[in-house]
Amino acid sequence: MNKQGLVEVMAKASGISKSQANKALSCLTQSITKSLKKGDRITLVGFGSFSTAKRKARKGVNPQNGKPIQIKARVVPKFSAGQALKDAVK
Secondary structure (H helix, E strand, O other): HHHHHHHHHHHHHHHOOHHHHHHHHHHHHHEEEEEHHOHHHHHHHHEEEEEEEEEOOEEEOOOOOOEEEEOOOOEEEEEEEOOOHHHHHH
16 A cells, blocks of 8 residues: 555545545654654554664675675664554454
């Protein structure tokens, strides 16, 4: 399912227009992004948690030529599924 499919499902399930559902979904993703940029953790009970993780700098290999490269340290987004979501997907 892509974003448009999710918007359609949200609109039908909640009885709102597709444009309103699209706006709500965009607001949700923007809010999560802003919170993660600040370093906050977002927890949706039963669904899961969004957080960030720090990756250390490390050495890697360029797959095109096999030469070693240095990979910089960075912060990456992380999602951990909640128990209710895990149980629902089984």
